[in-house]
Amino acid sequence: MANNMHVAEKKLFPRSIQEMSMDGDEPPPEYLVKGNTFGSKDSPTLIQIPIIDVSLLSTENELQKLRSALSSAGCFQAIGHGMLTSYLDKVREVAKQFFALPVEEKQKYARAVNESEGYGNDRVVSEKQVLDWSYRLTLRVFPKEKRRLSLWPENPSDFSETLEEFSTKVKSMMDYLLRSMARSLNLEEGSFLDQFGKQSLLQARINYYPPCSRPDLVLGVKPHTDRSGITALLQDKEVEGLQILIDDKWINVPTIPNALVVNLGDQMQIMSNGIFKSPMHRVVTNTEKLRMSIAMFNEPEPENEVGPVEELINETCPRLYRNVTNYGDINYRCYQEGKIALETVKVADNYEQK
Ligand SMILES: O=C(O)CCC(=O)C(=O)O
Numbered sequence: 400m401a402n403n404m405h406v407a408e409k410k411l412f413p414r415s416i417q418e419m420s421m422d423g424d425e426p427p428p429e430y431l432v433k434g435n436t437f438g439s440k441d442s443p444t445l446i447q448i449p450i451i452d453v454s455l456l457s458t459e460n461e462l463q464k465l466r467s468a469l470s471s472a473g474c475f476q477a478i479g480h481g482m483l484t485s486y487l488d489k490v491r492e493v494a495k496q497f498f499a500l501p502v503e504e505k506q507k508y509a510r511a512v513n514e515s516e517g518y519g520n521d522r523v524v525s526e527k528q529v530l531d532w533s534y535r536l537t538l539r540v541f542p543k544e545k546r547r548l549s550l551w552p553e554n555p556s557d558f559s560e561t562l563e564e565f566s567t568k569v570k571s572m573m574d575y576l577l578r579s580m581a582r583s584l585n586l587e588e589g590s591f592l593d594q595f596g597k598q599s600l601l602q603a604r605i606n607y608y609p610p611c612s613r614p615d616l617v618l619g620v621k622p623h624t625d626r627s628g629i630t631a632l633l634q635d636k637e638v639e640g641l642q643i644l645i646d647d648k649w650i651n652v653p654t655i656p657n658a659l660v661v662n663l664g665d666q667m668q669i670m671s672n673g674i675f676k677s678p679m680h681r682v683v684t685n686t687e688k689l690r691m692s693i694a695m696f697n698e699p700e701p702e703n704e705v706g707p708v709e710e711l712i713n714e715t716c717p718r719l720y721r722n723v724t725n726y727g728d729i730n731y732r733c734y735q736e737g738k739i740a741l742e743t744v745k746v747a748d749n750y751e752q753k
Pocket residue numbers: 604606620625632634640641680681682691692694
């Protein structure tokens with residue numbers, strides 16, 4: 400598998416991003432984002448990413464902030480989650496050590512061409528695709544039985560243990576957030592969480608963005624919404640790059656060393672009947688510094704039927720989305736065809752299907 404990938408990658412990517420980055424090459428055409436203006440910070444805006452203290456979500460005040468953040472930006476910076484900065488630094492460090500290994504060592508865990516798990520470049524799904532200026536290591540962490548341990552790095556030696564522990568902590572924060580989100584809408588605590596099921600999927604994706612000589616021409620990650628239910632992101636401690644689209648403006652997400660950026664994915668927009676937003680986001684690169692982030696995606700068991708919570712459907716707020724199973728597949732197919740997945744699961748006639 401790993402060897403196949405190596406050959407295929409060589410054909411597709413004659414020079415690796417790493418080599419191009421080190422030599423200061425102009426990015427080749429397959430990385431160029433057309434008709435886009437980004438990387439410019441010339442439009443100052445007052446919009447800021449909300450900060451939510453998870454330890455205060457038992458109070459009405461913080462709960463209201465949560466509701467307001469998720470119905471406008473669809474994301475927030477979570478603090479007060481109980482993970483110390485020193486602990487988060489350790490997680491960042493282990494991930495960084497993996498990416499610092501020689502290419503041959505990382506290739507032992509290479510993603511096979513038609514798979515999503517493993518180490519490699521942007522997954523190519525269509526000829527027209529503009530490639531992301533990044534490397535990733537993607538691993539499923541939960542359910543435990545579905546791990547592909549042959550893709551879990553043995554080097555650094557504490558990689559697996561660290562990822563396991565971090566994932567457990569993040570998952571428990573996510574569960575609490577999902578219960579809080581339900582409470583913020585006066586719903587039963589389990590209204591969202593129960594739809595995820597006991598065997599919900601947790602996937603880790605470590606993103607690594609080498610510097611680029613022309614950050615005005617490429618993107619670390621193209622604009623997208625996450626297919627997940629909920630995503631928690633550990634940002635690089637120093638280097639910014641993530642931007643969220645709010646009111647048609649790209650807003651930088653500042654780095655806060657002890658915060659996890661929480662953003663909702665499409666499946667929570669569906670479950671909340673459109674009240675909560677799954678924000679469009681992207682990543683810009685820079686000429687000087689590499690950036691790393693660790694994204695944790697939590698989504699319902701693929702076999703579960705997921706749909707708008709009944710109590711959120713009424714005369715004034717008709718059902719916006721149909722019930723779906725395996726949204727991951729729907730999302731992937733749409734991505735290949737250049738369609739917006741959420742649009743394809745909208746109820747055609749709100750009144751008819753209520
Ligand atoms: O690197 C980041 O800040 C965000 C990455 C992201 O959006 C993703 O992996 O889905």
